[in-house]
Amino acid sequence: MSSATVSFVVNDDPKAQTLTQATRDKVLEAVRLLDYRPNLQARSLRTQRSHSIAVLTDELTAVPYENSTIRGMQERAWAGGFMVTTMTTGGNAALAEHAVEVVLARQFDAVIVTTAFTREVEVPAAFDSIPLVLLNCFSRDGHRSVLPAERSGSRSAAELLLAAGHTRIGFINGLRETWAAGQRRLGYRDALRAAGIAYDRTLVRWGDYQTDSGHRHATVLLDSPNPPTAIMAGNDRMAVGVYYAAYQRGLRIPEDLSVVGYDDHAEFSAHAVPAMSTVRLPYYEMGRAAVDLLIAGTPAGDAPPTGHGLVTEVECQPVARKSIGPPRSDPIAPSPPARPRDQARDDAPPENPT
């Protein structure tokens, strides 16, 4: 019994078809007896394939959905016999450089470069020699990338509102200079256009993704002469700000105002009162897709999302909850009714502790 024989049966190599069932059993028995496990490092050395994928991320964000990305990557990788190890650079150049060294020296088979927020990245030249995909980011050097389909996602959000009968839809978009916000603006416009509604620029505003920003912009929208009957926000957090602004003026959701968020960040959307309709950012699927691009061919289960050319877009599904209703028949009063308050704290909104 030679090592070669063992190798055959352990990996059940097709060429091992020629083996006697007897020897095969003998090997298997020995394996069990000795609790034998192939040394994968040695195997890698020999085969020149480590079956490891490195994930370089600028920051492990404080937002939970980033974990979905990791889960998606890991599950797909494991299904294909791969391992993923993630390295966080935190935007620190020294750490980033170290990470590159490690990837090269440790014989990783492939790299995923990912960012917390969708943006353009610069891929280190040292990675030219290794398969790479960009996840939630993009570059101008012809690397493949996996991105959320923001434009159609935003369109879905608007359609949720249009379907309920709204025609004046306020839009508190994200930071103007971001890619996502640009796409979302297009999606919003697409939806209106398809519905034959004129684009009213006074209805769209640029927020900064913070609760407070949502609150502020919603205030402006709601207090305008011809206020919207529905507001969509660039993320769930800002949508919470919209809730606050509505509540402050005694407006009920969804009876008096419909709201839709973006991201489906459960902390804000599912747990809101009433539960917030939103659009889900498909982090899990994106993670899967990125790994899939790298190890396509290895069996995994379901089909990968359709990729056309260099960029694979993953759809953002609308999730309808309780924050959307038909528009109020009577227009919202132009200026908010001065509510009697029992306390001296009329100025400070009592909410917003989170």
Add this chain to the structure above:
Amino acid sequence: MSSATVSFVVNDDPKAQTLTQATRDKVLEAVRLLDYRPNLQARSLRTQRSHSIAVLTDELTAVPYENSTIRGMQERAWAGGFMVTTMTTGGNAALAEHAVEVVLARQFDAVIVTTAFTREVEVPAAFDSIPLVLLNCFSRDGHRSVLPAERSGSRSAAELLLAAGHTRIGFINGLRETWAAGQRRLGYRDALRAAGIAYDRTLVRWGDYQTDSGHRHATVLLDSPNPPTAIMAGNDRMAVGVYYAAYQRGLRIPEDLSVVGYDDHAEFSAHAVPAMSTVRLPYYEMGRAAVDLLIAGTPAGDAPPTGHGLVTEVECQPVARKSIGPPRSDPIAPSPPARPRDQARDDAPPENPT
């Protein structure tokens, strides 16, 4: 120029002291020229040390501080020339088993088993042959573990309030059956005892870590005949519930009620209005400590936290912000003033959307 020579200078082996500066330079030059990188897999095969640590976690929690753990582990590991790769099992037995196989087959040098919430764990027997530390969890099989010093942390929280002059301190603890809640109860008692204040069992309640729970229990406490002038909560999220309850009855923080949270979960604490005083769970430091136990001896920088025997406790520092003030001189009205409301929604608290 032989491979041995190269090996010496690349690793600057002490035995290479005998080398001519000339040859040394020649090697270095060649390294630069060829962009040579030692193959760490091959090295591992030879040295039987992979310099890799596996992190098995039950779930990558939705809570951001888990990321701090990972950062702490990674930074300490990198400083010592190690790599960490984390594998999430999500409580799935099959995944857990796979993870164990991977750890063994891939020649990881050590394992960290960690959990999202402090609890007892069962360590797979297959790990008997490999250095292991438990992080944020513990077992009864004599494994080393790194834990937050909950008891003294809770004591610190209470002391924050005592120092401000409070003597009636409500405590909305966490789930009764958890280790952390047990420790925290002791810490609360320690603080009161040291201040010579009698323990009033009507002031301590068991919540379930949700905002809503904090809101409910705070309501009970504040509406009791002899309400506390300060409330400490088992986590920041419940403390937000306390804020809500206070605001609902027109109580200002910290003028009418002092509040202290636990965790320092920024989403809830730092961003609250007013900013919440709390106690920080030292996830980053715990991550560092866990790796440190495993690779002690490798230079890293600062000194590790003191560990006595099998468990290394890492202190939870109080962080004072704006939610604590002196107790009100006049007692809070026993029953809340019936506030006039302008809306029909008197029942439903307008807050709590997050």
Add this chain to the structure above:
DNA sequence: TTGTAGGCGTTATCAT
């Protein structure tokens, strides 16, 4: 002061 050779645990090629 430097070079040679053996072996870490695999896999792959070639004999047997």
Add this chain to the structure above:
DNA sequence: ATGATAACGCCTACAA
């Protein structure tokens, strides 16, 4: 149908 044997890239005694 199976057994030797070389090689993957590195480290390390030991020899030169």
